[in-house]
Amino acid sequence: MSQPQVEVATLEPTAAATVETVLTVKHWDERLFSFTVTRPASFRFRSGEFVMIGLQGDNGRPLLRAYSVASPAWAEELEFLSIKVPDGPLTSRLQKIQPGDQIYLGKKPTGTLVTDALLPGKRLFMLSTGTGLAPFLSLARDPDVYEFYEQVVVVHSVRKVSELAFREELSSGFAEDPLVGEQAAQQLHYVPTVTREPFKNNVRIDKLIESGALFEGIPGEARLDPATDRVMLCGSMDMIKDFAALLEGMGFVEGSNAKPGDFVIERAFVG
Structure with a gap:
Protein backbone atom coordinates (compact mmCIF):
# COMPACT_ATOMS: atom_id res chain seq x y z
CA MET A 1 0.00 0.00 0.00
CA SER A 2 1.49 3.31 -1.08
CA GLN A 3 2.13 6.05 1.46
CA PRO A 4 -0.01 9.21 1.15
CA GLN A 5 1.79 12.12 -0.42
CA VAL A 6 2.71 14.91 2.00
CA GLU A 7 1.89 18.29 0.55
CA VAL A 8 4.92 20.57 0.78
CA ALA A 9 4.38 24.32 0.64
CA THR A 10 6.17 26.09 -2.19
CA LEU A 11 8.48 28.70 -0.73
CA GLU A 12 8.69 32.24 -2.04
CA PRO A 13 11.93 34.26 -2.06
CA THR A 14 12.15 37.21 0.33
CA ALA A 15 14.25 40.38 0.39
CA ALA A 16 16.78 38.59 2.62
CA ALA A 17 16.67 35.01 1.32
CA THR A 18 16.56 33.02 -1.89
CA VAL A 19 14.80 29.67 -2.25
CA GLU A 20 17.11 26.73 -3.00
CA THR A 21 16.59 23.05 -3.74
CA VAL A 22 17.92 20.22 -1.60
CA LEU A 23 20.21 18.02 -3.69
CA THR A 24 21.50 15.33 -1.29
CA VAL A 25 20.97 14.28 2.33
CA LYS A 26 23.25 12.03 4.41
CA HIS A 27 22.38 10.82 7.91
CA TRP A 28 25.60 10.00 9.78
CA ASP A 29 23.77 8.62 12.82
CA GLU A 30 20.71 9.35 14.96
CA ARG A 31 22.10 12.76 15.99
CA LEU A 32 23.86 14.10 12.91
CA PHE A 33 23.15 14.71 9.24
CA SER A 34 24.52 16.76 6.35
CA PHE A 35 22.94 17.99 3.15
CA THR A 36 23.71 19.92 -0.01
CA VAL A 37 21.59 22.55 -1.75
CA THR A 38 21.78 24.48 -4.97
CA ARG A 39 23.97 27.58 -5.00
CA PRO A 40 22.67 30.72 -6.68
CA ALA A 41 25.11 32.33 -9.11
CA SER A 42 25.05 35.53 -7.07
CA PHE A 43 26.04 33.84 -3.79
CA ARG A 44 29.60 34.71 -2.75
CA PHE A 45 31.26 33.82 0.53
CA ARG A 46 34.64 33.29 2.17
CA SER A 47 35.47 29.77 3.30
CA GLY A 48 34.60 29.55 6.99
CA GLU A 49 31.63 31.94 6.96
CA PHE A 50 28.06 31.18 8.04
CA VAL A 51 24.68 32.04 6.56
CA MET A 52 21.04 31.91 7.62
CA ILE A 53 19.09 28.92 6.31
CA GLY A 54 15.66 27.57 7.15
CA LEU A 55 12.14 26.51 6.34
CA GLN A 56 8.70 28.07 6.50
CA GLY A 57 7.50 28.49 10.08
CA ASP A 58 4.05 27.72 11.43
CA ASN A 59 3.20 31.41 11.08
CA GLY A 60 3.95 31.29 7.35
CA ARG A 61 7.17 33.27 7.74
CA PRO A 62 10.72 32.00 7.24
CA LEU A 63 12.16 30.23 10.30
CA LEU A 64 15.90 30.77 10.00
CA ARG A 65 19.01 29.77 11.93
CA ALA A 66 22.73 30.42 11.41
CA TYR A 67 24.67 27.56 9.82
CA SER A 68 28.33 27.49 8.82
CA VAL A 69 28.88 26.54 5.19
CA ALA A 70 30.77 23.24 5.08
CA SER A 71 31.66 23.42 1.40
CA PRO A 72 34.57 25.53 0.12
CA ALA A 73 34.04 28.90 -1.51
CA TRP A 74 34.67 27.47 -4.99
CA ALA A 75 32.10 24.65 -4.82
CA GLU A 76 29.09 24.64 -7.11
CA GLU A 77 26.84 23.35 -4.31
CA LEU A 78 26.44 24.49 -0.71
CA GLU A 79 26.85 21.89 2.04
CA PHE A 80 25.72 22.09 5.67
CA LEU A 81 26.18 19.92 8.77
CA SER A 82 23.43 19.77 11.40
CA ILE A 83 22.47 18.06 14.62
CA LYS A 84 19.00 16.62 15.10
CA VAL A 85 17.09 18.19 17.97
CA PRO A 86 13.75 16.36 18.45
CA ASP A 87 11.94 19.43 19.77
CA GLY A 88 14.01 22.06 17.97
CA PRO A 89 11.82 24.57 16.11
CA LEU A 90 13.91 24.20 12.96
CA THR A 91 16.02 21.04 13.26
CA SER A 92 13.04 18.84 14.18
CA ARG A 93 11.78 19.54 10.66
CA LEU A 94 15.05 20.13 8.83
CA GLN A 95 16.22 16.59 9.61
CA LYS A 96 13.31 15.27 7.53
CA ILE A 97 14.23 17.06 4.29
CA GLN A 98 14.58 15.02 1.11
CA PRO A 99 16.22 15.74 -2.25
CA GLY A 100 13.91 18.01 -4.21
CA ASP A 101 12.61 19.88 -1.15
CA GLN A 102 13.07 23.63 -0.87
CA ILE A 103 14.82 25.65 1.82
CA TYR A 104 15.55 29.31 2.44
CA LEU A 105 19.12 30.55 1.98
CA GLY A 106 20.14 33.94 3.35
CA LYS A 107 21.77 36.36 0.95
CA LYS A 108 24.44 37.72 3.31
CA PRO A 109 27.08 35.26 4.56
CA THR A 110 29.38 36.61 7.26
CA GLY A 111 31.65 35.45 10.07
CA THR A 112 35.06 35.60 11.73
CA LEU A 113 36.28 32.02 11.16
CA VAL A 114 38.15 33.22 8.10
Whole structure:
Protein backbone atom coordinates (compact mmCIF):
# COMPACT_ATOMS: atom_id res chain seq x y z
CA MET A 1 0.00 0.00 0.00
CA SER A 2 1.49 3.31 -1.08
CA GLN A 3 2.13 6.05 1.46
CA PRO A 4 -0.01 9.21 1.15
CA GLN A 5 1.79 12.12 -0.42
CA VAL A 6 2.71 14.91 2.00
CA GLU A 7 1.89 18.29 0.55
CA VAL A 8 4.92 20.57 0.78
CA ALA A 9 4.38 24.32 0.64
CA THR A 10 6.17 26.09 -2.19
CA LEU A 11 8.48 28.70 -0.73
CA GLU A 12 8.69 32.24 -2.04
CA PRO A 13 11.93 34.26 -2.06
CA THR A 14 12.15 37.21 0.33
CA ALA A 15 14.25 40.38 0.39
CA ALA A 16 16.78 38.59 2.62
CA ALA A 17 16.67 35.01 1.32
CA THR A 18 16.56 33.02 -1.89
CA VAL A 19 14.80 29.67 -2.25
CA GLU A 20 17.11 26.73 -3.00
CA THR A 21 16.59 23.05 -3.74
CA VAL A 22 17.92 20.22 -1.60
CA LEU A 23 20.21 18.02 -3.69
CA THR A 24 21.50 15.33 -1.29
CA VAL A 25 20.97 14.28 2.33
CA LYS A 26 23.25 12.03 4.41
CA HIS A 27 22.38 10.82 7.91
CA TRP A 28 25.60 10.00 9.78
CA ASP A 29 23.77 8.62 12.82
CA GLU A 30 20.71 9.35 14.96
CA ARG A 31 22.10 12.76 15.99
CA LEU A 32 23.86 14.10 12.91
CA PHE A 33 23.15 14.71 9.24
CA SER A 34 24.52 16.76 6.35
CA PHE A 35 22.94 17.99 3.15
CA THR A 36 23.71 19.92 -0.01
CA VAL A 37 21.59 22.55 -1.75
CA THR A 38 21.78 24.48 -4.97
CA ARG A 39 23.97 27.58 -5.00
CA PRO A 40 22.67 30.72 -6.68
CA ALA A 41 25.11 32.33 -9.11
CA SER A 42 25.05 35.53 -7.07
CA PHE A 43 26.04 33.84 -3.79
CA ARG A 44 29.60 34.71 -2.75
CA PHE A 45 31.26 33.82 0.53
CA ARG A 46 34.64 33.29 2.17
CA SER A 47 35.47 29.77 3.30
CA GLY A 48 34.60 29.55 6.99
CA GLU A 49 31.63 31.94 6.96
CA PHE A 50 28.06 31.18 8.04
CA VAL A 51 24.68 32.04 6.56
CA MET A 52 21.04 31.91 7.62
CA ILE A 53 19.09 28.92 6.31
CA GLY A 54 15.66 27.57 7.15
CA LEU A 55 12.14 26.51 6.34
CA GLN A 56 8.70 28.07 6.50
CA GLY A 57 7.50 28.49 10.08
CA ASP A 58 4.05 27.72 11.43
CA ASN A 59 3.20 31.41 11.08
CA GLY A 60 3.95 31.29 7.35
CA ARG A 61 7.17 33.27 7.74
CA PRO A 62 10.72 32.00 7.24
CA LEU A 63 12.16 30.23 10.30
CA LEU A 64 15.90 30.77 10.00
CA ARG A 65 19.01 29.77 11.93
CA ALA A 66 22.73 30.42 11.41
CA TYR A 67 24.67 27.56 9.82
CA SER A 68 28.33 27.49 8.82
CA VAL A 69 28.88 26.54 5.19
CA ALA A 70 30.77 23.24 5.08
CA SER A 71 31.66 23.42 1.40
CA PRO A 72 34.57 25.53 0.12
CA ALA A 73 34.04 28.90 -1.51
CA TRP A 74 34.67 27.47 -4.99
CA ALA A 75 32.10 24.65 -4.82
CA GLU A 76 29.09 24.64 -7.11
CA GLU A 77 26.84 23.35 -4.31
CA LEU A 78 26.44 24.49 -0.71
CA GLU A 79 26.85 21.89 2.04
CA PHE A 80 25.72 22.09 5.67
CA LEU A 81 26.18 19.92 8.77
CA SER A 82 23.43 19.77 11.40
CA ILE A 83 22.47 18.06 14.62
CA LYS A 84 19.00 16.62 15.10
CA VAL A 85 17.09 18.19 17.97
CA PRO A 86 13.75 16.36 18.45
CA ASP A 87 11.94 19.43 19.77
CA GLY A 88 14.01 22.06 17.97
CA PRO A 89 11.82 24.57 16.11
CA LEU A 90 13.91 24.20 12.96
CA THR A 91 16.02 21.04 13.26
CA SER A 92 13.04 18.84 14.18
CA ARG A 93 11.78 19.54 10.66
CA LEU A 94 15.05 20.13 8.83
CA GLN A 95 16.22 16.59 9.61
CA LYS A 96 13.31 15.27 7.53
CA ILE A 97 14.23 17.06 4.29
CA GLN A 98 14.58 15.02 1.11
CA PRO A 99 16.22 15.74 -2.25
CA GLY A 100 13.91 18.01 -4.21
CA ASP A 101 12.61 19.88 -1.15
CA GLN A 102 13.07 23.63 -0.87
CA ILE A 103 14.82 25.65 1.82
CA TYR A 104 15.55 29.31 2.44
CA LEU A 105 19.12 30.55 1.98
CA GLY A 106 20.14 33.94 3.35
CA LYS A 107 21.77 36.36 0.95
CA LYS A 108 24.44 37.72 3.31
CA PRO A 109 27.08 35.26 4.56
CA THR A 110 29.38 36.61 7.26
CA GLY A 111 31.65 35.45 10.07
CA THR A 112 35.06 35.60 11.73
CA LEU A 113 36.28 32.02 11.16
CA VAL A 114 38.15 33.22 8.10
CA THR A 115 41.83 33.62 7.27
CA ASP A 116 41.33 37.38 6.89
CA ALA A 117 40.83 37.62 10.68
CA LEU A 118 44.17 35.97 11.45
CA LEU A 119 47.74 37.25 11.28
CA PRO A 120 50.21 35.30 9.12
CA GLY A 121 51.64 32.18 10.78
CA LYS A 122 53.21 28.80 10.15
CA ARG A 123 50.58 26.42 11.58
CA LEU A 124 46.80 26.73 11.60
CA PHE A 125 44.95 24.73 14.26
CA MET A 126 41.19 24.38 13.80
CA LEU A 127 39.69 23.02 17.02
CA SER A 128 36.09 21.79 16.86
CA THR A 129 33.47 19.83 18.74
CA GLY A 130 30.37 18.30 17.12
CA THR A 131 28.96 20.27 14.21
CA GLY A 132 31.60 22.93 14.85
CA LEU A 133 33.57 20.98 12.27
CA ALA A 134 31.52 22.55 9.45
CA PRO A 135 33.49 25.77 8.79
CA PHE A 136 36.75 23.84 8.98
CA LEU A 137 35.57 21.46 6.28
CA SER A 138 35.20 24.53 4.12
CA LEU A 139 38.63 25.92 5.00
CA ALA A 140 40.41 22.57 4.67
CA ARG A 141 39.28 22.41 1.03
CA ASP A 142 40.35 25.96 0.19
CA PRO A 143 43.64 26.18 -1.77
CA ASP A 144 44.45 29.58 -0.24
CA VAL A 145 44.71 28.05 3.23
CA TYR A 146 47.60 25.86 2.09
CA GLU A 147 49.35 28.90 0.65
CA PHE A 148 48.97 30.85 3.89
CA TYR A 149 50.08 28.08 6.28
CA GLU A 150 52.73 25.37 6.18
CA GLN A 151 50.67 23.00 8.34
CA VAL A 152 46.86 22.81 8.61
CA VAL A 153 45.48 20.84 11.56
CA VAL A 154 41.80 19.87 11.90
CA VAL A 155 40.88 18.60 15.38
CA HIS A 156 37.40 17.12 15.85
CA SER A 157 36.07 16.01 19.23
CA VAL A 158 32.81 14.03 19.48
CA ARG A 159 31.11 11.70 21.93
CA LYS A 160 30.68 8.67 19.65
CA VAL A 161 32.65 7.29 16.70
CA SER A 162 29.57 7.55 14.46
CA GLU A 163 29.64 11.33 14.97
CA LEU A 164 33.00 11.69 13.23
CA ALA A 165 31.39 13.15 10.11
CA PHE A 166 33.59 13.29 7.01
CA ARG A 167 36.17 11.12 8.77
CA GLU A 168 37.06 9.24 5.59
CA GLU A 169 37.58 12.40 3.55
CA LEU A 170 39.65 14.06 6.26
CA SER A 171 41.72 10.93 6.94
CA SER A 172 42.62 10.68 3.26
CA GLY A 173 43.58 14.36 3.08
CA PHE A 174 40.82 14.97 0.54
CA ALA A 175 42.80 12.80 -1.85
CA GLU A 176 40.06 12.96 -4.47
CA ASP A 177 39.81 16.74 -4.33
CA PRO A 178 41.01 18.24 -7.63
CA LEU A 179 42.10 21.53 -6.08
CA VAL A 180 43.70 20.67 -2.74
CA GLY A 181 44.38 16.93 -2.88
CA GLU A 182 48.10 17.31 -3.62
CA GLN A 183 48.70 20.05 -1.04
CA ALA A 184 46.52 18.49 1.66
CA ALA A 185 48.42 15.22 1.36
CA GLN A 186 51.52 17.06 2.53
CA GLN A 187 50.10 19.73 4.85
CA LEU A 188 46.78 18.55 6.32
CA HIS A 189 46.69 16.76 9.67
CA TYR A 190 43.43 15.29 10.98
CA VAL A 191 43.15 14.61 14.70
CA PRO A 192 39.83 12.98 15.70
CA THR A 193 39.04 12.21 19.33
CA VAL A 194 36.07 10.36 20.83
CA THR A 195 35.21 10.91 24.50
CA ARG A 196 32.59 8.25 25.28
CA GLU A 197 33.64 5.23 23.23
CA PRO A 198 36.93 3.35 22.73
CA PHE A 199 39.12 5.11 20.17
CA LYS A 200 42.79 5.92 19.54
CA ASN A 201 42.26 9.34 21.10
CA ASN A 202 39.55 9.29 23.77
CA VAL A 203 40.08 12.49 25.74
CA ARG A 204 38.99 16.07 25.28
CA ILE A 205 41.04 18.46 23.15
CA ASP A 206 42.57 20.25 26.13
CA LYS A 207 44.02 16.93 27.35
CA LEU A 208 45.43 16.22 23.88
CA ILE A 209 47.24 19.55 24.05
CA GLU A 210 48.49 19.01 27.61
CA SER A 211 49.90 15.55 26.83
CA GLY A 212 51.37 16.62 23.50
CA ALA A 213 49.38 13.93 21.67
CA LEU A 214 47.75 16.54 19.46
CA PHE A 215 51.12 17.46 17.96
CA GLU A 216 52.30 13.95 17.04
CA GLY A 217 53.48 13.88 13.45
CA ILE A 218 53.13 17.63 13.02
CA PRO A 219 56.32 19.60 12.30
CA GLY A 220 57.18 22.16 14.96
CA GLU A 221 57.05 22.24 18.72
CA ALA A 222 54.64 20.10 20.75
CA ARG A 223 52.88 23.16 22.12
CA LEU A 224 50.90 26.14 20.90
CA ASP A 225 53.06 29.20 20.30
CA PRO A 226 51.51 32.64 19.57
CA ALA A 227 54.60 33.56 17.57
CA THR A 228 53.98 30.91 14.91
CA ASP A 229 50.58 29.27 15.51
CA ARG A 230 47.09 30.47 14.67
CA VAL A 231 43.95 28.94 16.15
CA MET A 232 40.28 28.81 15.17
CA LEU A 233 37.60 27.60 17.61
CA CYS A 234 34.12 26.32 16.79
CA GLY A 235 31.81 24.09 18.81
CA SER A 236 30.05 24.16 22.16
CA MET A 237 29.91 27.46 24.02
CA ASP A 238 31.73 25.99 27.02
CA MET A 239 34.55 24.69 24.83
CA ILE A 240 34.96 28.02 23.08
CA LYS A 241 34.97 30.07 26.27
CA ASP A 242 37.39 27.70 28.01
CA PHE A 243 39.81 27.67 25.09
CA ALA A 244 39.60 31.42 24.54
CA ALA A 245 40.64 31.92 28.17
CA LEU A 246 43.37 29.29 27.82
CA LEU A 247 44.78 30.87 24.67
CA GLU A 248 44.71 34.39 26.10
CA GLY A 249 46.60 33.07 29.11
CA MET A 250 49.27 31.79 26.72
CA GLY A 251 49.63 35.20 25.08
CA PHE A 252 47.34 34.71 22.09
CA VAL A 253 45.30 37.75 21.02
CA GLU A 254 41.79 37.35 19.60
CA GLY A 255 41.37 38.62 16.06
CA SER A 256 38.49 39.96 14.00
CA ASN A 257 37.80 41.04 10.45
CA ALA A 258 38.67 44.60 11.46
CA LYS A 259 41.82 43.68 13.40
CA PRO A 260 43.47 40.31 12.66
CA GLY A 261 44.92 38.40 15.60
CA ASP A 262 46.32 35.06 16.72
CA PHE A 263 43.03 33.20 17.26
CA VAL A 264 39.38 33.61 16.31
CA ILE A 265 36.01 32.35 17.47
CA GLU A 266 32.56 32.73 15.93
CA ARG A 267 30.95 35.31 18.22
CA ALA A 268 27.57 34.87 16.52
CA PHE A 269 27.32 31.38 18.01
CA VAL A 270 28.61 32.30 21.46
CA GLY A 271 26.69 35.42 22.41
